[in-house]
Amino acid sequence: MGDPRMALPTEDKSKVANIVGNNLPNFRRLYAPLIENLPNVGFNDSKCTSPDWALDPTLNARLTQDMSPIKRGNMVRRLPKFFRSKLYFQYQKKYQIPQLEFNKMLEASSDESGTRINRREGGGFEQRIASEPPEELRGEIRGVIKSTVSWPSTSQSLKGPVTAGAARTWRYMKEKVEKYREGKEKDRIKKLEKESEKKD
Template identity: 60%
Template sequence: MGDPRMSLPTENPRKVSNIVTAQLANFRTLYDPLITDLPNLHYSDPACAQPDWKADPAANARLTQSMDPKMRGNMVRRLPKVFRQKLYYQYQAKFQIPGSAFDSIIEHARDEDATSFRRREGGAFEQRIAADVDGLSDVVRGVIRSTVKWPSTTQSLKGLLTGGPRKSWRYLTEKWTRSREGGAVADKGTKEKRA
């Protein structure tokens, strides 16, 4: 989300899926400790409690989540600091919170040091954000897009400028070809599912 290259016909539309599928056990190993540390997330499939489940591609790793605003507010509080601040600013606008009241909310949220949280539990503002069940996912997606967009755009432009016109053209042509091949595979899979 947010990477402009994914909206151009130069990237395989199945790129992310291909990466995750090829490295599924590694992704599960990476993210499982984070998931099991969150008190309101649980694997739906009891087989995920077995020690070797991460290597099983057939394991159903779907999660269930408590929708209790207090529990979800704790998750909002545990977001990375810069990302969380961007989310707060989006909700300042969405909830129409005046500047002075919002400054007080931000000041209350600044009880962490450089190495850790001193308060890992969400307060009233985080709980109010978490209670926005219908809108929270859209706001989070918007914050992800805005976080990813600038670095990925500048990286793309740097690549084009530093590679020179000939290398850049050859690179773009190869990417375009792979994109079309990936799109054809995706279209074929969709047609087969419909049949």
């Protein structure tokens, strides 16, 4: 989300799914301990009690989430500071909170050192954000992700020809276009296979 290269015919649209799908055990080993420490999210699958469950690439482990506004508000509060401030700004606009009142609210909740959040519980504002209908909250978060990713990825794309040179950039772009075409062909074949299965 937010990477302009994904909108061009230069990136395989299944790139992220391919990376995750082909490295699922490694991603599980990386993220499972983090998920187990979250206060409102956990694995809800009896197979996850096995010590080596994360290494099973065929296991489709389910997660459950406590949807209470208090627990979800705590998760909003624990978002990375820069990302969280962008999300707060989105909701300041949405709720039409006057700037002075908004500044006071942020100042009251600003108790972070450079490395950690001292107040880990969300207050009324975070709980209000967390109580948004899921589709609306998802849309706002996607908007913040896009705006966060957009500038660095755009500037990186523009730096390519300058730092790598025209010939190397041209070869790189040709390789990317080829991967894009391969991805489209794989998607077309998968779609045909699914249609064929439905007919059978």
